Amino acid sequence: xxxxxxxxxxxxxxxxxxxxxxxxxxxxxxxxxxxxxxxxxxxxxxxxxxxxxxxxxxxxxxxxxxxxxxxxxxxxxxxxxxxxxxxxxxxxxxxxxxxxxxxxxxxxxxxxxxxxxxxxxxxxxxxxxxxxxxxxxxxxxxxxxxxx
Amino acid sequence: xxxxxxxxxxxxxxxxxxxxxxxxxxxxxxxxxxxxxxxxxxxxxxxxxxxxxxxxxxxxxxxxxxxxxxxxxxxxxxxxxxxxxxxxxxxxxxxxxxxxxxxxxxxxxxxxxxxxxxxxxxxxxxxxxxxxxxxxxxxxxxxxxxxx
Numbered sequence: 001x002x003x004x005x006x007x008x009x010x011x012x013x014x015x016x017x018x019x020x021x022x023x024x025x026x027x028x029x030x031x032x033x034x035x036x037x038x039x040x041x042x043x044x045x046x047x048x049x050x051x052x053x054x055x056x057x058x059x060x061x062x063x064x065x066x067x068x069x070x071x072x073x074x075x076x077x078x079x080x081x082x083x084x085x086x087x088x089x090x091x092x093x094x095x096x097x098x099x100x101x102x103x104x105x106x107x108x109x110x111x112x113x114x115x116x117x118x119x120x121x122x123x124x125x126x127x128x129x130x131x132x133x134x135x136x137x138x139x140x141x142x143x144x145x146x147x148x
Numbered sequence: 149x150x151x152x153x154x155x156x157x158x159x160x161x162x163x164x165x166x167x168x169x170x171x172x173x174x175x176x177x178x179x180x181x182x183x184x185x186x187x188x189x190x191x192x193x194x195x196x197x198x199x200x201x202x203x204x205x206x207x208x209x210x211x212x213x214x215x216x217x218x219x220x221x222x223x224x225x226x227x228x229x230x231x232x233x234x235x236x237x238x239x240x241x242x243x244x245x246x247x248x249x250x251x252x253x254x255x256x257x258x259x260x261x262x263x264x265x266x267x268x269x270x271x272x273x274x275x276x277x278x279x280x281x282x283x284x285x286x287x288x289x290x291x292x293x294x295x296x
Contacts, residue, residue, distance in 0.1 A: 084278070
């Protein structure tokens with residue numbers, strides 16, 4: 001597939017900084033565990049950047065093995081003590097934010113095209129993050145039990 | 149809130165049978181674990197009906213405590229041996245199917261309104277199913293380990 005058929009790649013590259021700043025704000029707002037008190041801003045920035053890198057790599061080479069990157073990312077999220085609910089809500093917030101920023105001047109027809117592009121390009125990555133989270137989490141809990 | 153502002157309730161009540169038949173077909177197609185060989189059609193029908201009942205109850209009385217119903221549902225899915233991936237993909241398929249059936253004659257403007265209605269009314273239920281699945285699954289695995 002050519003990069004042209006992916007509507008997100010160039011937009012994210014150009015607007016990466018704005019996207020991450022706004023996403024971090026949203027994450028801190030949805031953070032029901034109040035982990036934000038003990039987690040530094042830098043950690044949020046790192047996690048957001050790592051996720052964006054995964055998306056960009058997937059957009060550029062969708063056939064490449066992306067699973068190991070997602071697995072590392074999910075493992076890091078588990079180790080931070082973030083809940084499945086928190087990471088899932090955060091990814092949903094990121095999608096909504098991206099959609100908002102991309103469709104400021106769009107017609108409903110263009111918006112609907114983008115809705116399907118989200119379904120094709122971003123939803124599968126978000127699902128994979130959650131599946132890998134669930135299996136990483138189980139491994140971590142098992143190891144902790146062994147260590148006790 | 150009045151029922152009128154929810155676009156799904158009446159549609160699902162009228163088209164319930166068609167929706168469930170088509171959804172079951174889709175579930176059997178995405179069933180990567182080939183559990184369909186050992187699970188009877190009746191089990192699929194029961195699960196689909198239980199999920200639809202949860203949606204309808206939530207649409208009618210969104211303030212009602214829906215969590216215990218979702219928890220029972222997720223527990224049943226875990227006990228059937230269905231993976232997080234399978235139940236998550238199945239719920240996504242159901243949303244797409246419902247959207248397709250509801251928008252056959254719609255304009256893009258009407259479709260976009262419905263996209264946001266999905267985000268408000270159906271996505272939160274699907275997320276809750278996955279969170280409850282994850283915690284049910286952990287409990288089940290722990291009990292199995294104790295039993296060994």
